[in-house]
Amino acid sequence: MACIRIQLTEGVDTGYYCIDMSDQIPELIDPVVFAERQSSIQGLLGLQRLDRLAEMLFDEQGELKVDLYFYKQGKVPVIEGCLEGNINLICQSCLETLAWDVDKLVKIAMVQTIEQADRLQDGFEPLMVAEEKMSLPGLIEDEVIISLPDYPRHAHQCLQYKGNVQSADARTIEQKSENPFAVLAKLKITGDQ
Numbered sequence: 022m023a024c025i026r027i028q029l030t031e032g033v034d035t036g037y038y039c040i041d042m043s044d045q046i047p048e049l050i051d052p053v054v055f056a057e058r059q060s061s062i063q064g065l066l067g068l069q070r071l072d073r074l075a076e077m078l079f080d081e082q083g084e085l086k087v088d089l090y091f092y093k094q095g096k097v098p099v100i101e102g103c104l105e106g107n108i109n110l111i112c113q114s115c116l117e118t119l120a121w122d123v124d125k126l127v128k129i130a131m132v133q134t135i136e137q138a139d140r141l142q143d144g145f146e147p148l149m150v151a152e153e154k155m156s157l158p159g160l161i162e163d164e165v166i167i168s169l170p171d172y173p174r175h176a177h178q179c180l181q182y183k184g185n186v187q188s189a190d191a192r193t194i195e196q197k198s199e200n201p202f203a204v205l206a207k208l209k210i211t212g213d214q
């Protein structure tokens with residue numbers, strides 16, 4: 022999916038805000054205020070800050086490149102931009118690491134009523150805003166998680182290889198476990214006599 026790049030005019034006169042930080046994506050933001058000020062947020066977000074996503078990852082190495090722009094469509098505050106990064110998922114076939122490119126287009130409209138949600142256009146997804154402040158990493162995390170496949174898998178036949186290894190292990194365990202049982206059986210017979 023292509024990534025939309027939004028160029029902002031910077032400067033005090035325009036009133037535009039531009040926050041540029043490395044791994045310092047703010048925790049709580051007021052999206053309505055951000056939208057009214059036409060703010061943008063660019064920066065890197067470390068994966069270790071995203072607990073729910075981390076549970077789906079092979080490791081927490083890497084970070085997400087965040088590029089979000091807040092503005093208003095009529096009365097509705099919206100967030101547009103993209104999230105990019107390289108993360109390591111867990112292959113659901115072999116449980117090994119699976120390199121995955123995140124490239125998520127973000128188009129969110131912050132609505133307060135169902136009617137507002139129904140009126141949305143241009144592919145915006147509604148987000149009900151209950152409180153003034155919201156967790157920006159939480160929102161980013163949600164967006165990345167919904168972009169991931171339900172069952173991430175290697176494109177190659179990793180399971181077949183793993184399957185062979187497992188059955189070989191199983192045979193070894195079976196052979197080993199035969200002997201103790203055989204010994205126990207003999208002991209039991211001896212005891213009965």
Ligand SMILES: [Zn+2]
Nearest residue numbers: 112115175179
């Ligand atoms: Zn695999």
